[in-house]
Amino acid sequence: QVQLQESGPGLVKPSQTLSLTCTVSGASIMNGDYYWGWIRQPPGKGLEWIGCIYNSGRTYYNPSFESRVSISVDASKNQFFLEVTSVTATDTAVYYCARVDGGGYCSGGRCYVYFDPWGHGILATVSS
């Protein structure tokens, strides 16, 4: 059974960098054929996709984050990471990591990306 667990500081100061880790158990990032993703939910709002990464390090991101977001992977540790730079209060959210199912790619104009399973989420608050 695949399980994911987010970890990282719960409080970040404005203008600093939010760094989160997702540790995967029950599956191997290195030997698997999956993308892995980050999604967040600000308080009282809906889900927002952040980006995805493959074990090779290939990534794709939500363009609304411009260049503030970076996702990386350490397949040997079965972990992948999220960094959000220059955070503001609007980055306060519950951050979820998840496995990308369906392939995580587009082919013939059709895309195959959905998330299952998800981690339990971690609340990251941006405040001075």
Added chain:
Amino acid sequence: SYELTQPPSVSVSPGQTARITCFGDALPKQFVYWYQKKPGQAPVLIIYKDTVRPSGIPARFSGSVSGSTASLTISGVQAEDESDYYCQSADSTDSYPQVFFGGGTKLTVL
């Protein structure tokens, strides 16, 4: 930009049928997925590839698509179905997926 539009709320009495819609221009050519999200819990995938129910998801949950509108139907609603529900899809930009979620629908069981 890509958008999915859901009604903010739907209310239904126990035992009745609830229908939650999701409108998006990309839906005629892209799959739609549905998640159940309860407060303090991780989202759970309940429908994938428009109509497929993962193992362990009760048969009262079903999905359908007609043109640009996808629907999640819950037949014989139970109190435990009270939750937020999100649709999700993806479209391609420079051959990479762009993923987008609907704004969510709060299902209230009266």
